[in-house]
Amino acid sequence: MPTSFEKPFLIAGLIFLIAFPYIAEAAGNAYFTSTVARILIFAIAAISLDLILGYGGMVSFGHAAYLGIGAYVVAILSFHGYDGSALFGLPGTEYAPIVWPLGVALSAVVALGLGALCLRTSGVYFIMITLAFAQMLFFFFVSLQRYGGDDGLFMFAGRSTMPFIDLDNDTTFYYVCLAFLAGFFILCRAIVASRFGRVLRGIKQNERRMVMLGYPVYRYKLAAFVIAGAGAGLAGVLLANHTKFVSPDILHWTKSGDILIMVILGGIGTLTGPILGSAAFLLLEDYLPVIFGALSMDLLKDHWRIVFGPMLILIVLFARRGLYGMLFRRETDDG
């Protein structure tokens, strides 16, 4: 439940994010804009995961797979557009109004196929199977020698093109990411509040009860899984454009773990939480080494993960409600 405190926070946050490129420029470090764009992109992925994890109770450990599919659609079409070769008899393209929906749609289709299989199981099986299928897609992209295999694929043609909007400008691209995040956030808010969202939460609380009440539980879960896959696909599309480079690393299983951590760190079962989690995670990843460097702890600077791992365990053990819980919920209120 959103608290009275949450809405002003979101509005203030949005204003801050809109002003951010100017602040970064005034501070003399325009590079920050790119860092924050990355945070916005992963926030989309984290929100999409929380839709099935926090609201639907499905612990998917393979969410990075859809990120990868969205990213590879952009990169592969750009590759064919750049060298003029054909893919399945069709020319490649960098034109965003074609490529981006295609990336999202393909992610949704793959999520439909894999979800239909994975959702035949539940609990710990589901965790292992989503992980295994994501690994399968990882190996699939590793084996695509034509598209760089292990080494990945540079998008020599640059970012996708769009009418009236110059995506190659970092600030413009930042605002596009922000717009997509805001749009996706509003969409998910509507989904969560809708009858569909309520059924989903009912399934999380007690699946058997919902079956008894006559809901086609499997179809509801699958629909949520597909929406989440499409959301991650959108994040992937933006991610490929952000770095102008894709590699199988995007769908490595540790990335799926990273996105899960973002959700938990921010606050599971909320939509604002994953945004906070994405920011906290990526900033920690970027600045833990810097902080250790500044404290002249050189050993930890190179091996910051040795601190990050136990930190994660402690968060899981003692701070389950995440940043969202700390900010907006004083009392214990689970459910």
Add this chain to the structure above:
Amino acid sequence: MLLFVEQLLNGLQLGIFLFLVAAGLTLIFGIMGLINLAHGSLFMIGAYVAATVTGWTGSFTIGLLSALPAAAIAGVIIEFVVMRRLYDRDHLDQVLATFGLILFINEAVTMIWGRTPLFLNVPDALKGTIEIIPGVPYPIYRVAIIAAGILVALILWLIITRTRAGMLIRAGSTNREMVAALGVDIALLYTALFAAGAVFAGFAGAMAGPLVSVQVGMGEQILILAFVVIVIGGIGSVRGALVGSLLVGIVDTLGRAFVPDILKLFLAPAEADGIGGGLSSMMVYLLMALVLVIRPSGLFPTAAAAR
């Protein structure tokens, strides 16, 4: 045909490694209801300790023998410090905490041994080849692995079916609350089982040392395959783990060896190599999908799977 037999043996040998890792993992899940991503790290620790001690002493036997207690100690420490607090948590917490453990252990291993992979030689006594089947020379070391794996599987089977500890394990995987209620020291049983699982994984890691490069991340590769094995075999079932391991090992190895060639019958060679490479590394996952369609709770479902 000769190539086929040779690849079949290779598949058997991969299956044995998978079994050693999956057996511990599946028992730990079956009884404690715990999903442990860091199980692969014990495999890695076994390999690193074996490689290092072999380097110091020049004896692979001593290296192998020291890997077992090292893995057991690591397992007990992990159980004592982290896992104990996770038994009553939901699977999501377990996944995240053990993911944190992986980050920690991988980084610790990098700090101790560096990023360069270690290489371990096949021990002198097991060098060379042997013709088990006339006309198919096969490395003795790999035969030794297969033999050792079969031996361990036998011992495990004897322990589980013939001893009191095995009886408790079987009882625990059916109804752990009841076992605790009957006055069995469940905490001790958990620690012992965790240590045993660690020893199996460490043993597999040490044996794998001479065949693969010993490096950070080797544990997770085998861990994910072990998950596939468990999904195919059925959670909590050692028999399922055995059958699943052999299936996955053989399908993976034969797939890699023959899928590109089979595709060449239909496609142009360049295309066949491209698609074949991708398809062959996906074979085991397709096998898993097939099993899921036919039997969603694995080939040998147990009571634990219902949880």
